[in-house]
Amino acid sequence: MASRLLCRQIFSSVRRAVVPPAATGVRHMAVGGVPTDDEQATGLEKRELDAKKAGIADPFSMEINTTPPGTRDSPCMVPSIYERRLVGCVCEEDATYIQWMWLEKGDAQRCECGHWFQLQGVTPPGAAEAHH
């Protein structure tokens, strides 16, 4: 008996603390009251979400990337928003090590194994103005 009264008391105080969904006026909130990532994500998470929606695969460059053939005339293009980028060359398919090197802006650079890389300047999406 007392526990039911307590439940009602707790529940009604929660209800009072809760803003009714309609008052917030956002689409998904008005329907069920729980926000979606679309409505509420921010920061890096939002950047990841926006990239996924825009169809950009691998926005954080987590996958192995190569633009064949990687020869001197047609080097592997390595995008970077900076003047230099760390590149890891997997010299052959079953190599047991990665040959790391700094790829500088300018001419194509050659790994010891013969693969060529060239830095390709890109601007980060949505960062047209420079933040310093």
Next chain:
Amino acid sequence: MAGYQVHPWHLVEPSPWPLVGGSAAFTLTVGLVMWFHYNSTVLLVLGLMLVVVTMVQWWRDVIREATFQGCHTSYVLAGLRRGMVLFIISEVFFFLAFFWAFFHSSLAPTVELGVTWPPVGIHPLNAFAVPLLNTAVLLSSGVTVTWAHHALMEGKRMEAIQALMFTVMLGLYFTALQAWEYYEAPFTIADGVYGSTFFVATGFHGLHVIIGSTFLIVCLGRQVVYHYTSSHHFGFEAAAWYWHFVDVVWLFLYVCIYWWGS
């Protein structure tokens, strides 16, 4: 272009809480020694308060970084999931030790116990009274927490809040029932190896129920203030996993210690 992060990881800003937490844990352990041997509780109380304050501030910072700053990308979330799984596995091993201790003593009861289990003179609790109710309470709370999760994923705010409230209330009900059982029990922790194994195993379980309930209460509060989205609510998932773990430990306790052990 300064401040543009090319990787998806969260490299945390410098924080005082690890050091404060370490100092708090040290104060707590020294406080325990002072309490055990020198009849002083000052350091113990101070240590406990510092530990609690560290937890509040550390996890508050995690919430700020995740919900308000958006630092938790899918990669960070994957790491958090693995971390929680590993933590729960470590807790499984923790309880495994106490179950080992119980079976060590109960499978081959010594002559001092009367070569029987329960030992001579011990009147165990009726497994089909309050312990059975406790089993029903925890199993139901497992259902309600899953209900809350589905409501959350389906975008149903009030249903999620209600289901989570039921879960918390059931958890508190279990704690109250168990506290009453402890008070009314005809044997104590000092009653031989039966008392030791019973109260250490069920006692640590009760502590984990309180921890789990606290975690769920925090989740309830966060749900009320709109922290969770229908697809990103890992804090809640972690609490639910922990709660299911607590439930499973109870089932083993019930079957092995309460039921078989009587």
